[in-house]
Amino acid sequence: MTDTTKPVLTVDHATVVYESDDGLACAVNDISFTVAPGQILGIVGESGCGKSTLAYAIMHLLPANAALVEGKIQVQGVNVYRLTEDELRRFRWQHVSMVFQSALVTLNPVLTVGHQFREIFRIHAPALSRGAVGERIEELLELVRIHPQHLRSYPHELSGGMRQRIAIAMAIALDPDLVIMDEPTTALDAVVQREILEEIRRIQAIKHFAVVFISHDLRLIRYISSAVMVMYAGRAVETGSADRFLHPAAHHPYTRGLLDSLPEWNVDRFQMRGIPGSPPDLAHPISGCAFRPRCPIARSECSLAPPTLRDVGAGKIACIDVQSLAKGNEAHG
Ligand SMILES: Nc1ncnc2c1ncn2[C@@H]1O[C@H](COP(=O)(O)OP(=O)(O)OP(=O)(O)O)[C@@H](O)[C@H]1O
Ligand SMILES: [Mg+2]
Incomplete structure (x- = not known):
């Protein structure tokens, strides 16, 4: 019987590093979050920001050149890094399972x-x-x-x-208590994608398993999730309820950029803006806020240390300027 009071998944200061010929790349950097029973957490961010690495870390399925170097990951209170290979094999199907971008990874041809x-x-x-x-x-x-x-x-x-x-x-x-879905519809056309998302919602409402749903597409994430975590360069830069991403709210400048890039069928807002520049190469050390070179409100202090997540009402934002972001939003609302 599932305990409805305890989180199904607890990720506590998880840090994952890859070792390659280019050196070390920190793909998941000090990430903490929990997923409650029956909750759908959406994780969104650009290609290469560490979404799949986080998913594989939760499954204890990281490739040989990667390791969880710090932090703890627990599913139903069990530290998945304390299980033997045999225990893990059973644990993976019975408590936590994964749907990959292409079913061909799961299915034997x-x-x-x-x-x-x-x-x-x-x-x-x-x-x-x-x-x-x-x-x-x-x-x-x-x-x-x-x-x-x-x-x-x-x-x-x-x-x-x-x-x-x-x-x-x-x-x-x-x-299982938890299903991790890593871009499960990305390889499909738009119509089939929509159908599968509806199926996932319908089945989840019947079976009540918790979901970590990963996508680079904020539209899908808003549609399917109850809570959202935005990742940038291996870090969580914003977390909060999915509602915060549908209505006016204070947002991290990166999230703002993602929201502004969405095609909205509203004449006033029908102006697609992207985020200038590109994400940093994680194989090179990053000082301060990783979003700084692309950020419209960056200032010199942003290079000092990576900002940590701080409360803004129903969410958290990792930005040195969190107070003025919150104030700016009040002014807009
Ligand atoms: N096998 C690997 N060896 C070395 N570094 C890797 C490896 N796989 C990933 N990385 C590093 O980890 C970072 C995160 O990769 P990851 O696949 O987790 O990103 P992602 O957010 O899932 O991207 P996508 O949206 O393209 O699937 C990459 O930018 C790269 O620096
Ligand atoms: Mg991926």
Whole structure:
């Protein structure tokens, strides 16, 4: 039985470093957050800001040249870095699972869909009878609206959208408490993308698992999430309820840039502005605020130390100028 009072996921000062020929790159830098049972946390940020690295760190699936060098990650109160390989294998499907950008990462191309579903239950729920497994698989397929005839299909015989639905069904096969979805719809066209997002919301409302939903697209994040974390150059620069990203609120200048880039069907706002410049190379040391070279309100003190997250009403912003950001917003509202 899930404890509804404790967070499903606790990330506490997590820092992940890659080692490569170029030196060390700090892709996740002192990030802390929690996810409550049944909550959908959206993580948004530009390519290379460390979103996938954070996801892999939570799954304890970092590549050999990366390590969680500081901090702690707990799922259901269990430190995932204290588990043995065997414990981890079980833990990953039963408590936390992952949906990747392409279902082809999850699905084995040479095995039928049915075979792959049965494997999950054979390994993780060996006590279930053949009949019970069959019923369970049919229920899962019904949930993601895939006809059972496709159990005989190979992944290449299915469309991208169908494969992603199957990957979602597999991720929730053992009723995990937390599902991490790393750009699960990015490879799909806009119509299918919308359909899959609606499916995720519908299934999540039935099953109540918590979700960490990762995307570079703030529109998707606002649509699906209850809480949002904005990442820039490995750090969390803003956190808060999804509402804050729909209505006038104080925002980090980077978030402001993301919001201003959204095409809004409002004549006054139909003016797409991007964020000038590009994100820093994480393989080079960054002093002070990493957003400084692109920030319209940067000043000399911004180079001193990276700002930490500070409260602004229903959210937190990591900016030295947090007070004037909050005031500016009052003036606009
Ligand atoms: N295998 C690797 N070896 C060395 N450095 C890496 C490796 N993978 C990622 N990095 C570094 O970590 C940073 C973050 O990468 P990550 O894949 O987590 O970003 P992301 O936010 O998921 O980007 P995207 O939106 O493109 O998926 C990169 O900018 C790069 O500096
Ligand atoms: Mg990624």
